[in-house]
Amino acid sequence: MPLSPFSLLIALGAVLGHLYLFRRLVWNLTSRRGPRIVAALVLGFMTLVLIARRYLQRTLPEAPGDVVELVSYSWMGVALCLVLGLAGVDLGRAVVALGRRLRPAVTAPSEPSVDVERRRFLSQATAGGALALGGGLAGYGSWRAFTAPEVTEVVVRIPKLPRSLDGFSIVQLTDLHVGPFIQRRFMDELVRRANALKPDLVAITGDMVDGTVPRLGGFVAALGNLHARYGSFFVTGNHDYSSGAEDWVAHLGSLGIPSLRNRHVRIGDAGGTFDLVGVDDWHGGRRLGQKGYDLDLALTGRDPERAAVLLAHQPANFKVAAERGVDLQISGHTHGGQLFPMTALIGLSWEHSAGHYRHGDSHIYVSRGCGFWGPPMRLGSPPELVKLVLTS
Incomplete structure (x- = not known):
């Protein structure tokens, strides 16, 4: 299969990153041929x-595939942190050297040339400092990825919301990425924390899994313990498509969690209601030749005078949805970049990359996600559990 632009970026980063690690941690520290050959291999x-x-x-097969995923993504995270540590040390040295060059020249006795052993000692010392910094980043990033997500509470004003539903709360679970890293213990704790927020409704906005129902169904079954007055609802993400969306929709249905696949349901009671709208993933279906995102179908038959909350995995098409009468869109997908330097670059790919945005009277909240994908780390973008409180 042809590589996607994202895969090509990872491939280029892997080549350049490993060349940099070899030069800084091997070539500069030892002249012995044996260690250099082993490290290169x-x-x-x-x-x-x-x-x-x-x-x-x-x-x-699944078991060896899990090993490949565990090893490759763990090393990817460690290697990235080592590169960041080395780059930080090299940048600091460059700044110091530049400062020395810019200082006014002072007449002084010429200093003796630095001998080879001293140069090697300095190289080893800086490499050791970089390794310590990189190891510290990797340890912190791993700890942050597996610890409980931060709770973010946001109040969203929706003028069309019935007064009887004022204060209605939606807890969002998104980008769980249940798989070789995230399993039942993580899910049980996440469900416990979600229930502690006493939501009126739980929205599971895609990228729930990275694997099949037979392999991961027992871990995902923890979602059946969610408690909300008006229930829990699911919409697909791109990873759910590649993991078998139809099977996962059926599995969630067996847990009492309906899926909103380009359709809407009415939420509330005799005192007032709003429409909860769900769409399939923006790209997942198209990539696999299946039906995907269809906002027109999802909105068919609804009364535009009622408030509408849209669940959509990717923060795409928000302005169009807003102009179609959607008051609030709840999305994820971006992870807020998850790891530096992607945390600083994610805004180049997504206009709405993480947090709360508005377009006219409509709102979108993009969660950084509860789990992680790829390297089991988070640096600069901690996981979050979102509670949205609707008010009229």
């Missing part, structure tokens, strides 16, 4: 594994 092998990881996961 190991780093070259890991480069190939990172580039071919998706192909290997598709073609290998």
Whole structure:
């Protein structure tokens, strides 16, 4: 299969990153041929594994595929942190050297040249500092990924919301990515924390899994313990499509969690209602030749005078949805970048990358997600559990 632009970016980063690690941690620190050859073979092998990881996961049986995912993504995170640590040290040294060059020249006795052993010692010291910094980043990022997500509470004003539903709360679970890393213990704790927020409704906005129902169904079954007055609802994400969307929709149905696949339902009681609208993933269906996002179908038959809340995995098409009468769109997908430097670059890809935005009287909230994808780390974008409180 042809590589996507994102896969090509990862492949380029893997090649350049490993070349940088080899130069800084091997070539500059030892002149011995044996260690250099061994290091080159190991780093070259890991480069190939990172580039071919998706192909290997598709073609290998599930158990070996899980091993490839665990090893490749764990090393990807560690290697990234090592590169960041080394780059930080090198940048600091460059700034110091530049400062020395810019200082006024002072007549002084010429200093003796630095001997080879001293240079090697300095290289080893800076490499050791970079390794410590990179290791610290990796440890913190891993801890942050697996600890409880932050609770973000946002009040959203919807003028068309009936007064009887003022204060209606929606807890959003998104981008769980249940798989080799995230399993039942993580899910049980997440469900416990979601229930503690006492939601009126739970919205599960896609990328729930990275794997099949037979393999992960027992972990996802924890979602059956969610408690909300008006229930829990699911919409598909791109990873759910590649994991077998139809099977997962059926599995969630067996847990009492209906899926909104380009349709809407009415939420409320005799005192007042609003429409909860759900759409399939923006890209997932098209990539696999299946039906996907269809806002027109989802809105068919609804009264535009009623308030509408849209569940959509990706923060795409928001302005169109707003102009079609959607008062609030709840999305995820971006992870807020998840790892530096993507946290600083994600805004180049998405106009609404993380947080609360408005277009006219309509709102969108884009969650950073509860779990993670790829490297089991979060740096600069902590996971979050979102509680949206609707008010008229």
